[in-house]
Amino acid sequence: HFNQxxxxxxxxxxxxxxxxxxxxxxxxxxxxGRSEQTIFEKVCKLRRKGIMPKGKNSYxxxxxxxxxxxxxxx
Numbered sequence: 001h002f003n004q005x006x007x008x009x010x011x012x013x014x015x016x017x018x019x020x021x022x023x024x025x026x027x028x029x030x031x032x033g034r035s036e037q038t039i040f041e042k043v044c045k046l047r048r049k050g051i052m053p054k055g056k057n058s059y060x061x062x063x064x065x066x067x068x069x070x071x072x073x074x
Contacts, residue, residue: 001029001033001034001035001038002033003032003033003034004033004034004035004038008042012032013042013046015031015032016028016032016039016042016043016046016052017046017051017052019031020039020043020052021053021055025039025040
């Protein structure tokens, strides 16, 4: 993870707030170069401070492409 241990920039924090509920933790981890655990911790901190809205009890679906013809929703 290329940003692991680095201070969070305003741009990264804004990206997390605006996209987390859309792309989910796995993709967010890859985009920001941080571990999934670090993403979870930052989300919890932002929600406690009232900066980020609480999660809606929904799940982000992931599409897994096995080959060109088959897709699985996980």
